[in-house]
Amino acid sequence: MIGPKLAAARAAGALSRRAGRGGTSLPGKVLLRLEPEAIATLSSRLPQGSVAISATNGKTTTAAIVAAILARAEGRVVHNVQGANMAGGVASALLDASHGTRIDGEIGLFEVDEFWLDRVAPQLRPRALLLGNLFRDQLDRYGELETIADRWAAVLDRLPGTRLVLNADDPLVADLGLGRDDPLYFGVEDDAVALAHLPHASDSKHCRRCGTPLAYDAVYVGHLGRWHCPRGDSSRPAPAVTAANIRLDGTRGAQLLLRTPAGDAEVRLGLPGLYNVYNALGAAALALALGISLDDIVAGLEEVRAAFGRAETVQIDGHELAILLVKNPTGANEVLRTLALEAGEIDLLAVLNDNVADGRDVSWIWDADLELLAGSVRRVVCSGTRAPELALRLKYAGIEPERIEVIDDLEAGLDAALAGAGDRLYAMPTYTAMLALRELLARRGSTAGMFT
Known part of the structure; x- marks a missing residue:
């Protein structure tokens, strides 16, 4: 009988949510442990x-x-x-x-x-x-x-x-x-x-x-x-x-x-x-x-409109924030190719994490064609666990060092990027950075939170 196993899995998910740990995958994991x-x-x-x-x-x-x-x-x-x-x-x-x-x-x-x-x-x-x-x-x-x-x-x-x-x-x-x-x-x-x-x-x-x-x-x-x-x-x-x-x-x-x-x-x-x-x-x-x-x-x-973090645009502090997930060279190149079509100079929040879900090896940023941004970035704030390495990559891509600011903490980085941005700010986060940014925006009432 699968019925009692369904009930046990639901109960595990409810406990996880009450503990503030989300619960998207946990009930299913429990269910599969009980019933493969x-x-x-x-x-x-x-x-x-x-x-x-x-x-x-x-x-x-x-x-x-x-x-x-x-x-x-x-x-x-x-x-x-x-x-x-x-x-x-x-x-x-x-x-x-x-x-x-x-x-x-x-x-x-x-x-x-x-x-x-x-x-x-x-x-x-x-x-x-x-x-x-x-x-x-x-x-x-x-x-x-x-x-x-x-x-x-x-x-x-x-x-x-x-x-x-x-x-x-x-x-x-x-x-x-x-x-x-x-x-x-x-x-x-x-x-x-x-x-x-x-x-x-x-x-x-x-x-x-x-x-x-x-x-x-x-x-x-x-x-x-x-x-x-x-x-x-x-x-x-x-x-x-x-x-x-x-x-x-x-x-x-x-x-x-x-x-x-x-x-x-x-x-x-x-x-x-x-x-x-x-x-x-x-x-x-x-x-x-x-x-x-x-x-x-x-x-x-x-x-259909953009799924969360995939070219999704939200309103925050009088700015439009466009969130463009990047996670590998080809995906990053297509985001960069799209940004290159924007008129005028752009303001950018670039966030590079190396958590397990991102992949520990971030050397892929050296294969991404960040040179496409040279000449079009007015200002970029680099955040995340590998923010200094991202800033170095952007410097080698041809962006002047005085246009680059490193702020490891995501919330402080977002605030700094917004403070110096025009009407529209573009965010390029890796996967876990995108989830963290979504949660940060949810706390500020800018978008519904996503829990995974």
Whole structure:
């Protein structure tokens, strides 16, 4: 009987919240300790089954877009909305929706950490699985990208009934569809937004089949683009869902022509950057794989706003504060590329932490193209556990030392950045710094708090 175990897990979560320790993942962790197959048991009660999303970058935002689409088309969605994406977080979302033998929801939507996919997906047995990208991130935790790709390939062998939705522009991800039934590919097709060359921080540069360096006809984000192996051992699959006529409006949004087998549509995204165009494409492709209408897809795409910390803007002390999460070279480069579109000089709060959830190794900042900020930063305050190293990196990027201030403490750093800023301040925090900033803003009444 799983009922008493559900009650025990809920009680543990309630005690944790009363103690001020949050409680997003703890109930699920307790439940899985008591009942290791709880995810399989509870997800099997969802009338429309479930879908899952995994990627290095963009999982939370893509899931938020899919949630907006599903809410229109499928009714109530059971979703780990707060981004707790390991097994405990998925179990907690299912636990919250469970009432006796009934579950309060039609379909499950689960963002899954890339290193936990092989443990969570076989229990979920999702109707469709979106794999968005693989970028270098937390090498001290994950290892090389090929390690993740191999784990993903192994888990896909255990999901014979799952429709795969894959990014054609990522060589490692696209390769996972070879020899599998009817994968649905998505990708960008607009050379107007292509980079001049492959960035030095690019990750997947070699053919997974023969190891030959890949050739690119267009590069969009990091190693994402139109690619092929010069020896003919692999090439970018033709995507069925694409974006063209892309127009990027700095940190405020983007427009695109969405092309699908169900028809074409103009889309206005309230999310900035080419990286969010990819998130929107993946969400649209996943929804199409579920049979959702193009009208509902477009309405969901245009409705969604930034997930917490992902280009979210809040009001504080008479300023707009735009929060742009950075956690690895490719993600940081896309944020920098977006900031470079802003008119005039910008004021910046840059926060670098090296906590476990950030990755202890912060050498990745030397691979991020912070040189894109040279000449456009009026003033930058560096905070966090590795603030001095970040300040040094910015100096080497070409920002004059007199424009850089180091204040390790986040709250003091925020106050100093606000005091010297114009109407708009941009914050670039790493993951745990973003959570701390959110909590700080919540205490000041600027935004709702998030507890993970």
